[in-house]
Amino acid sequence: xxxxxTHRPSRRFQVDWVVVSVAGAxxxxxxxxxxxxxxxxxxxxxxFMHEPPERRAQRTLRRATASQEEVRRAGFSxxxxxxxxQATRLLDEARADFDRRDFPACVARAEDAQQRFDLLGxxxxxxxxxxxxxxxxxxxxxxxxxxxxxxxxxxEKQPLYNGDFIKxxxxxxAEVIFSDSTVYRVGPDSLLEVHREARTxxxxxxxxxxxxxxxxxxxxxxxxxxxxTDAARADVEHDSRVGVEVAEDSATLVAAYAxxxxxxxxxxxxxxxxxxxxxxxxxxGALGQQRAVPDPPVPEKPAANALVNLDASDRVELIWRPxxxxxxxxx
Numbered sequence: 563x564x565x566x567x568t569h570r571p572s573r574r575f576q577v578d579w580v581v582v583s584v585a586g587a588x589x590x591x592x593x594x595x596x597x598x599x600x601x602x603x604x605x606x607x608x609x610f611m612h613e614p615p616e617r618r619a620q621r622t623l624r625r626a627t628a629s630q631e632e633v634r635r636a637g638f639s640x641x642x643x644x645x646x647x648q649a650t651r652l653l654d655e656a657r658a659d660f661d662r663r664d665f666p667a668c669v670a671r672a673e674d675a676q677q678r679f680d681l682l683g684x685x686x687x688x689x690x691x692x693x694x695x696x697x698x699x700x701x702x703x704x705x706x707x708x709x710x711x712x713x714x715x716x717x718e719k720q721p722l723y724n725g726d727f728i729k730x731x732x733x734x735x736a737e738v739i740f741s742d743s744t745v746y747r748v749g750p751d752s753l754l755e756v757h758r759e760a761r762t763x764x765x766x767x768x769x770x771x772x773x774x775x776x777x778x779x780x781x782x783x784x785x786x787x788x789x790x791t792d793a794a795r796a797d798v799e800h801d802s803r804v805g806v807e808v809a810e811d812s813a814t815l816v817a818a819y820a821x822x823x824x825x826x827x828x829x830x831x832x833x834x835x836x837x838x839x840x841x842x843x844x845x846x847g848a849l850g851q852q853r854a855v856p857d858p859p860v861p862e863k864p865a866a867n868a869l870v871n872l873d874a875s876d877r878v879e880l881i882w883r884p885x886x887x888x889x890x891x892x893x
Contacts, residue, residue, distance in 0.1 A: 623673075703730050730776070
């Protein structure tokens with residue numbers, strides 16, 4: 563007898579055809595792309611959240627140093643030299659913090675220095691559109707275009723044109739630079755109107771700003787500038803720093819902190835202000851007597867550029883040098 567051989571059926575390789583539409587392939591491709599993109603963003607966020615303090619300090623120092631070199635190459639006017647020196651000192655202190663391995667302090671000072679260098683870079687940059695540009699914002703700041711009624715949220719580097727309005731809310735400020743390098747720092751609860759034609763060619767545009775209410779500090783460089791209110795007009799000379807404050811009844815205070823200003827009341831009276839001099843204009847435009855501006859209190863504690871850790875203490879002690887003849891201080 564021969565053994566029985568069992569023949570197993572041979573396996574057949576079968577192919578199933580699946581039809582996938584082009585639209586479906588695109589959807590799956592987009593899904594994979596967005597998943598990869600989301601993973602990359604999440605990974606970057608996690609990296610920067612857990613970035614070693616020393617590496618973050620190095621990165622911040624490099625960025626601040628690059629901003630410093632950009633400003634140095636671009637150049638700046640003499641009245642901004644003090645701002646550049648102050649930013650440079652902050653950067654030097656940040657480097658010293660790094661050498662002491664105090665990385666949080668290094669990052670804080672380097673970021674502060676970079677913000678100052680970026681501001682100076684904006685002042686030195688002449689290639690912008692319009693009459694001026696917003697270079698700094700804090701809090702709620704809005705812009706209303708000329709001949710329009712709606713208010714839009716302001717943004718940095720936003721161009722401004724003749725007839726535009728700028729409005730700041732409570733505890734809000736804005737910084738505006740015009741083509742002649744004049745800087746306007748607008749205080750809280752303020753409303754002002756741009757009266758400057760757009761710049762053409764290489765010559766800066768002449769003009770003025772009208773303050774409806776609130777306060778503004780004017781920093782002129784190589785060109786004069788003018789601030790107008792319903793009660794007075796202040797013509798600020800070059801290389802000057804002048805503050806203008808307007809009350810709800812249009813009463814105006816003009817104070818020269820550096821340089822000179824020529825003030826004309828609505829009634830035609832005129833007063834010339836020198837450094838640390840001020841004058842009031844009544845709602846009708848009559849000018850008062852010229853008076854001295856008190857010296858600013860010199861802060862003694864905390865030291866300049868000091869860092870305060872509010873996680874360790876919720877109290878900050880402020881001490882300043884008294885000013886002769888002053889009955890009170892406003893903090």
